[in-house]
């Protein structure tokens with residue numbers, strides 16, 4: 445927890461070190477530069493410049509979600525390597541890590557339970573990833589490529605829409621529809 449706080453305040457310091465160019469860009473967008481964040485709101489400076497919808501998570505959930513994300517990227521890397529080797533069974537194996545499953549759906553439900561709309565986007569991503577598996581099973585390399593492109597589009601769309609916001613446990617419980 446202390447480490448997370450330290451890292452957050454380091455991030456703030458980086459965020460505050462705005463160049464004149466950054467400040468001009470913010471002014472052009474009609475935004476004011478971030479002010480010094482109080483220790484109670486360690487990510488206020490970052491939030492001031494990032495206008496995406498907040499995906500509200502506890503610190504533990506945030507770490508878990510980012511770790512899932514890094515695994516998604518590793519799965520995509522394996523898929524691309526398998527396509528390059530024209531190895532459709534390997535494509536199929538790699539997609540199972542990002543395809544739809546009951547366990548995956550449950551986790552997305554949990555991650556999105558304090559943020560309307562997030563779970564639907566996440567489930568759409570996993571369903572699209574399932575179309576890569578289906579194409580690989582047919583031995584359809586062109587189909588695999590276009591299904592991969594459609595899947596990556598869902599990654600891009602979600603990243604454009606949401607950013608993480610760490611909240612404390614009571615706040616998350618209050619916002620969550622999960623009934624905890």
Ligand code: HEC
Nearest residue numbers: 499510513514516517565566569598599602603606607608
């Ligand atoms: C439903 C939404 C959603 C989808 C779909 C999604 N992500 Fe993410 N991802 C996020 C959010 C939210 C973050 C945190 C971003 C932030 O706070 O700036 C993130 C962060 C990441 C990170 C950074 C992890 C870290 O350690 O900081 C990686 C890498 C990543 N995503 C890869 C992917 C890849 C690859 C895909 C698709 C195969 C994908 N994501 C699909 C929501 C999503």
